[in-house]
Amino acid sequence: METNNKNRIDRREFLRRLGVGAAAVSAAALPACAPKGGAERRGAAAGAIPTDRMTCRTNPSTGDRVSLLGYGCMRWPTVKGSGEIDQEEVNRLVDYALEHGVNYFDTSPAYCKGLSERATGIALKRHPRDRYFIATKLSNFAPATWSREASMEMYRTSFRELQTDHIDYMLLHAVGMGSGMREFEARYIDNGMLDFLVEERRAGRIRNLGFSYHGDVAVFDRLLAEHDKYRWDFVQIQLNYVDWRHAKEVNPRNTDAEYLYGELAARGIPAVVMEPLLGGRLSKVHDHIALKLRQRRPEASVASWAFRFAGSLPGVQTVLSGMTYMEHLQDNLRTCAPLEPLTDDDLVFLEETAQALLRYPTIPCTACKYCMPCPYGLDIPGTLRHFNKCINEGRMPASLQDPAYRRLRREFLIGYDRSVPRLRQANRCIGCGECVHHCPQRIDIPAQMQRIDRFVEDLKQGREF
Structure with missing residues (x-):
């Protein structure tokens, strides 16, 4: 080996x-x-x-x-x-x-x-x-x-x-x-x-x-x-x-x-x-x-x-x-x-x-929920789970040039709202870092929440990412 x-x-x-x-x-x-x-x-x-x-x-x-x-x-x-x-x-x-x-x-x-x-x-x-x-x-x-x-x-x-x-x-x-x-x-x-x-x-x-x-x-x-x-x-x-x-x-x-x-x-x-x-x-x-x-x-x-x-x-x-x-x-x-x-x-x-x-970059969250509860009410595992699920199932909108972009964009955004209440989504993260200390996988959770929030905003605005 x-x-x-x-x-x-x-x-x-x-x-x-x-x-x-x-x-x-x-x-x-x-x-x-x-x-x-x-x-x-x-x-x-x-x-x-x-x-x-x-x-x-x-x-x-x-x-x-x-x-x-x-x-x-x-x-x-x-x-x-x-x-x-x-x-x-x-x-x-x-x-x-x-x-x-x-x-x-x-x-x-x-x-x-x-x-x-x-x-x-x-x-x-x-x-x-x-x-x-x-x-x-x-x-x-x-x-x-x-x-x-x-x-x-x-x-x-x-x-x-x-x-x-x-x-x-x-x-x-x-x-x-x-x-x-x-x-x-x-x-x-x-x-x-x-x-x-x-x-x-x-x-x-x-x-x-x-x-x-x-x-x-x-x-x-x-x-x-x-x-x-x-x-x-x-x-x-x-x-x-x-x-x-x-x-x-x-x-x-x-x-x-x-x-x-x-x-x-x-x-x-x-x-x-x-x-x-x-x-x-x-x-x-x-x-x-x-x-x-x-x-x-x-x-x-x-x-x-x-x-x-x-x-x-x-x-x-x-x-x-x-x-x-x-x-x-x-x-x-x-x-x-x-x-x-x-x-x-x-x-x-x-x-x-x-x-x-490994060619598909998911976030290494195991849904252990040690990061919860978030002091600001975010559903951290739910947010990461929806993002990973779309990648794993091949339902991630890739670019504006993708023929399936509009359908995948709609599915991602609707699925996000159904999976995670809007007041608990990534855009509510203030980056306090309280969750990082408790994560066994040592994920930089605030950075990942910002990454997901930027991705969601790009989808909502129809911007290239």
């Missing part, structure tokens, strides 16, 4: 470079949780979904047999019109996931406006505790929560909300974001919280301790350099077939997943994957790219390619997906129960796909 020849990706070299041998290659292909017997899976997108074929990986620290597909609890369904979490639907999704082999549930005090842990706890409490693993985070982003007292209260609240006496997987949340090293030290070192969490692991109230990484790679490198001191049981990273080698092309502040994963694999630290779909963009690729994906594997969804990419890495313990709807859960189950690893040709094909996607 020489960096000057990105199309020549051999699967054995792909895995060898990450420090794994033939035995691991074979193990990656096995449905590790499946009991002997059981019907073989036929077709990735049709037929009954097996309940006994989920591919699992073993955590070396605790021996946990963790489902390759993990449930990300950041986007629980809401009751239409109210914005409140639909607990009945959450229960139904959790029941179905458990029935089909999913046993890893990832939440945070910051998700769903602070209500994700409670909803997740209610749904899981209805099942035996040994059937699932709970992952949550010390999400002390705001300076007001950096004190030891505030961070301790957040930690204790997680136990109450989740209705549990132990956390299976506890994370320092999004290290490297904001001001990087200085912010990391304020959140976890100066207040003694990291040392406290290590002691909690020793006492058994935490079973596995790790961190999720966004932003300043110096923080990631420091924590891995201190692995002997802290003994990280797992690390959560952003990994997908675009970010694998092109993260900086998506966002200059990001780090290639190839490097992050390689550093973890070299130390034998399991990786938990977040953003396998790059904020949903790899399930909603440009039409001409989607056509190629479907032609190559007609029975599979577009999204399945991204999950197979992440799952084919043997050092990946679980791949998280925020599955709001039953159809998303069912599609991902078909991909992971069991996983069919990528071939050499598949890897070449996905690298070509990644390069094709």
Whole structure:
């Protein structure tokens, strides 16, 4: 995998470079949780979904047999019109996931406006505790929560909300974001919280301790350099077939997943994957790219390619997906129960796909909503989502000379007004920068809002852009 020849990706070299041998290659292909017997899976997108074929990986620290597909609890369904979490639907999704082999549930005090842990706890409490693993985070982003007292209260609240006496997987949340090293030290070192969490692991109230990484790679490198001191049981990273080698092309502040994963694999630290779909963009690729994906594997969804990419890495313990709807859960189950690893040709094909996607400059927003609420009432994710959607669907007016310009101009402007109320659109941004500090992708949101506002004004005035 020489960096000057990105199309020549051999699967054995792909895995060898990450420090794994033939035995691991074979193990990656096995449905590790499946009991002997059981019907073989036929077709990735049709037929009954097996309940006994989920591919699992073993955590070396605790021996946990963790489902390759993990449930990300950041986007629980809401009751239409109210914005409140639909607990009945959450229960139904959790029941179905458990029935089909999913046993890893990832939440945070910051998700769903602070209500994700409670909803997740209610749904899981209805099942035996040994059937699932709970992952949550010390999400002390705001300076007001950096004190030891505030961070301790957040930690204790997680136990109450989740209705549990132990956390299976506890994370320092999004290290490297904001001001990087200085912010990391304020959140976890100066207040003694990291040392406290290590002691909690020793006492058994935490079973596995790790961190999720966004932003300043110096923080990631420091924590891995201190692995002997802290003994990280797992690390959560952003990994997908675009970010694998092109993260900086998506966002200059990001780090290639190839490097992050390689550093973890070299130390034998399991990786938990977040953003396998790059904020949903790899399930909603440009039409001409989607056509190629479907032609190559007609029975599979577009999204399945991204999950197979992440799952084919043997050092990946679980791949998280925020599955709001039953159809998303069912599609991902078909991909992971069991996983069919990528071939050499598949890897070449996905690298070509990644390069094709990069020719269309979308904004790297993952719709995590950490930027909200905006103090001036803007709908930041909604604005970025509409802009990206028009690019991804090939419905972006290119120039005044484009024969379809008038139609595309009208569709963009009408769609913008329907998606985002006018008083919450990009032209209301004053550039205060409050949102930038909270963005895990470290997007210069004011600059992007100005970019979109200029584009909208050019369309309204019929000017060239």
